[in-house]
Amino acid sequence: MGKIHRKLFALLLLAPMFLGIFGSCDKTPSKTGTLMDFVPENASLVFKISKLENLQADIEASSLLSKFEKTAPYSFFTEKTALFKNLQPTSQSLLCINEMNDSVSAFTFISKHSKNLFQLDSIKNKTVETLQIDKQAFQRITIDKQIAYSAIIDSVFVVSSSQQILQDILKGKTERDATFKKVFNLPSSNGFTALVRGNKIAATDAIKIDFTSWSALDVAIAPESFSATGITLATDSIPQLLNVFERQSPQYNHLAAIVPTDALGALSFTFNDAETFQNKLRLFRGEKNTTKTTGIFGSVSEVGSIQLKNETAIFIKSIDASLTDDALARFVSAKSMFREIEISSFSEPQLFQKTFSPFINSEKANYVFQLENFFVFTESESTAEQLISSFQNNATLKNTSYFENTAQDLSTASSLLIFKMQGEFSEPIASFFNSKSRAGIKNISFDKFPLAALQFSFDRNFAHLTLSCREAGASAKSVSGGVSEKFNIKLESPILGNPQLVEGKNGSNNVVVQDIGNKLYFISENGKILWTKNLGTGILGKVEEVEISGGKQIAFVTQDGFYIIDRNGKDVKGFPIKFKDKITQPLSVFDYDNNRNYRFVVVQGKEVLMYDKNGKIVKGFGFSKTKSEIVQSPVHIRMSNKDYIVIAEENGKLNILSRVGKTRVSVSKNFKFSEIPIVEEDNYFVVITTENTKERISQDGKISSQKLDVSSNYWFTILNRTKVTKDDNLLRIDGKLIELPLGLYTHPQLFKINRNIYITITETQEKKVYVFDKNGKLLNGFPVYGTSAASMAEGSATGLVVKGEANSVVFYSVN
Known part of the structure; x- marks a missing residue:
């Protein structure tokens, strides 16, 4: 190219x-x-x-x-x-x-x-x-x-x-x-x-x-x-490459949808008559014998190449993917699967060079995979995986603001379209400088000019020509100014639960994740496994972050133990605490006065055990047992400068206690508790029941009920003053309706980062992760690929982690 x-x-x-x-x-x-x-x-x-x-x-x-x-x-x-x-x-x-x-x-x-x-x-x-x-x-x-x-x-x-x-x-x-x-x-x-x-x-x-x-x-x-x-003019007196587009109507250019944002460049050429186009190319190359074509290109309107840092990939855009797939069938054999995309070996690696030289000169089309109507050919499996990830994460040129700006200057259809990216046009420019000047060119930064486009559209005996290069500003390197995949790491076994982000050393992000072999992994934001720990059983619920002495620790429970582990993988003194009886709810962590004088609540069926940061039972807490099974992790709610501990029972009783475990609010009504945690809203305790009623309990015990006209998939959550509900594909953020595509969604989760509130939700069939701000605006670059609920955290850069394939963790950097 x-x-x-x-x-x-x-x-x-x-x-x-x-x-x-x-x-x-x-x-x-x-x-x-x-x-x-x-x-x-x-x-x-x-x-x-x-x-x-x-x-x-x-x-x-x-x-x-x-x-x-x-x-x-x-x-x-x-x-x-x-x-x-x-x-x-x-x-x-x-x-x-x-x-x-x-x-x-x-x-x-x-x-x-x-x-x-x-x-x-x-x-x-x-x-x-x-x-x-x-x-x-x-x-x-x-x-x-x-x-x-x-x-x-x-x-x-x-x-x-x-x-x-x-x-x-x-x-x-x-x-x-x-x-x-x-x-x-x-x-x-x-x-x-x-x-x-x-x-x-x-x-x-x-x-x-x-x-x-x-x-x-x-x-x-x-x-x-x-x-x-x-315009540009070619002559008929000597062979000129532009003339191969004669009698070919310029077709729509789709390459921006497949080119990763970190590519160095790309080229696309189009045709409406593949056989005539190939014959003209053969004449241009001076080939007298007509070579047999494979028939692959009969249903293709666009062919191109993508220049990556280490190799060149080739793509074809089909107007009928099933016909192209049938034509390719005898040249491919299944090799592997990546994110549910089949990567196959391709037996004719020199096909594109033989057919489309000099536009394409790569002779290493060893692998092929399909993305919608694109068929992409790469030299290696790792590059195939890279291109699949970029496509699924919307980390392609089409999704960037700087491409949108450049596209204003371009026609949607052309005969030949060339992209130069990442400032790569500096080297062609250098060829017109003397040798002394070339050294100076290497020191020039083109970060603000991530894309230059050159377009030719053939028209009778000439072609329209357009060149565009626009400044993109500080967001040039990120996808739509928003998100980029930082790593995708595979564990030894499939993942158990959801990966979670916690704060690491020096303000970095770390990933905590467990596999089905019950091995706990602690992974740096660069994808390096820092340590592992065999727990013997699965973690219940989320990992909680605490700071007991000298740095951050993670706290959690399994069915048989209460753990606090430091960032180096060492158990904090006094932990783990092992139990003979089964732990039945995730760990609750209370920090009443935000002074790190933590209270850790462990639930075993009907029993409530409260520990201090040294692993000792808190003797001043007088509530020890309920009459029926506890159905949710106890929660701490602060309202009107008062602390409340809320415990829900299977029999419908709602216990609202003081710090010392005494009843602070008497609740006369029993409820059919759902999985939705009890929260505070406008100085009321709020319970969402399995009967789709919203129960509001005042601090003096008065109850008001509201029947909700919602589905069985309804969810309600709140953080600070930001309230979020989900009803099938209808997401509301502080009352603002966002109609998501139909699908199966995880529960929305709220995260406070840099004084801002963000909402994550994942569609598990299409495997798309969405992130919205508190105003209901989808962040630039989203949705991205993911198969589980996503976790966000504030670090040296805001991060998002989600499960990818069954055994893989995907980490994104979010601006």
């Missing part, structure tokens, strides 16, 4: 950079015919400039072009350069660039001669010599050791950095190509037009690519963007 249009990208992006030096001009341009006659032979770029003063201001304000300020060409072509700051043309001007060799380019400036065009009288440190060679008279001008050569020919002023070029112009050796004259004379409403010669670049050792003849582009420079639109 990069070889086909590397120089074209560079020329278009560099075009304005060469022009930062030419003062101002008259607003009324003259006829251009005479100027065209002095364009040097073999110029690779010709710029038509009408309003130099405006152009220079645009260039200086451009956040992209300013990146090259310290490179040699930019320094040479600046208004500070004494030779050029004194040029003051009063009509349209031309700037021509000739490539002298791989590292040196020469310029030639052409304009109608006028009285004040080039004033030398006031210039110090200058030398002006008149030379005559082969009866040709011209001047050699030296200012501050910079040399240029000038002449006035038929009232046209010409100055060049190359003596040879000027002499050739004087001899009449100028650009005579008929196609150049066509593009030169195309009408333009823009003050800055770039004429670009189609450059020949080696695609392989055996093939030389001639893509097109000349392109004419109107260039627009804004502080945060650089774009160009125009």
